[in-house]
Amino acid sequence: MYGHIPSPRSLRRLAAWSAALALAFAVFVALGVWQVQRLAWKEGLIARVEQHRHAKPQPAPGPDAWAHLTREADEYRRVVVEGRFDHQRSTLVTATTELGSGYWVLTPLLRKDGSWLLVNRGFVPVDRRESVVNDATANGDENVIGLLRFTEPGGAFLRQNDAASGRWYSRDVGALAASLQLGPVVAPYFIDQVAPHAAAHAPAPAGAREWPRAGMTVVQFSNNHRIYAATWFALAAMAACAFAYLVLDERRLRSLAR
Template sequence: MTTTASASAAPRRLLVPALVSLVGVAVLIGLGLWQLDRRAWKRELIATLSERLAAAPVALPPAAAWPTLRREEAEFRRVRFAGEFLHDREALVYAIGSGLRTAPGGLGYRVFTPLRLAGAGGAGGPAAAGAPLVMVDRGFVPDAQKAPEARAAGQVTGPVEIVAVMRWPEERPTFAPADDPARNLWFARDPAAIAAEKGLAVAPFYVEQEAPEAPGGLPRVTRLKPNLPDNHLQYALTWFSLAAALAVIFLLWAFGPRRRRSGVTG
């Protein structure tokens, strides 16, 4: 009688551990599938970046088209245009690591300088006083040379023609300090916020300069490269392995030889 009662109670005692294990396995498999989705997205992104960064530069879209530009269609496209830098309105944006460029090494900043477009949307000719403005990330400067007078040779004046990559404002890093306009230091690449502090209105995007090199070497321009890490397959296999391990552990615990002999279920 006792043996029969114990045997009938065994399935009930396995119910909660079985449900917990089932939920755990489902969650782990879901995480693995999510990583596979992320891998497909990352590979598509890398392919898009590779294609756009290898393409020949085209004319910068005219100012009339700026409000309708879509990030997914325009970002990372190489453009060529002309204009004049407004060096008295430049800003320093704290430089952080990126999977799109080689780390510069050491503390430093990206120099963001407004450029007044020449002619019809940067196509040539002198820059008129009311011409549209584009914020240009001119490149990296070390902390010791962040002051403009420490890199005077690079503060080129007059008309310039540059090749650059279109970029969109970034989200503020989670633990970034507050911007310090009084010291002209910023911690997010937000051209509109920087320009507004300086009494300007600029394009809703900014551009990252590729060429020409600045006289004297500063700011130091860097070519973007799609060196984004793609570890999602390894992560997916890890989650799937954990799901399999959890399932095996439960089966051994629930139906192993010792449990069958003893009838003990918990």
């Protein structure tokens, strides 16, 4: 007694499976190509940022240039600015660094053209916050070198900035400027002051101020596009193999039916 021989698929069913696999193949290939393009964009961005970070400092953009700034072209540019700090209006923003938990110290800097610029002077541990905020010994104009950073509106994950209570979880330039009553002419960016000595994690040299500790900007970009591209292309290959199996299996069924 012979076993049951399966029948060939109907043309409608065969067409439906073929169309579904062809669509899946096209979508997976398109997504893989898109990730390859994203990879090229991300590697270009990383290269530009590294170039910006180590370039000779350029004057920080003034009011005439603010409307033309973009994250892709200007973030992490190394800039220099001259002005006078208003230490009485220093503000602490919650931060976690390689030195532990603490705060960024943001201090308004009054430029000679009358505009304000927020400067992240660096990190301070929780137990040193009062001494840094109340320190107003520096007087006169200063030249500050730092990395141009764009505003961080809103707050952090599950923690919203609360200006009324003085709780800041992100460096929201607009909200900070309004809270500090800096007036209408405030740069839409802030700068992370660079370390005056070799490394932010190294002990400060003799005679240098230990806190706030500048130069602790972490420049890190997630770059998983290569893995994503390989995944999508692998799925496309699986869809192609499934289509090939469908064709070969259909040929086998039709041969048996004859």
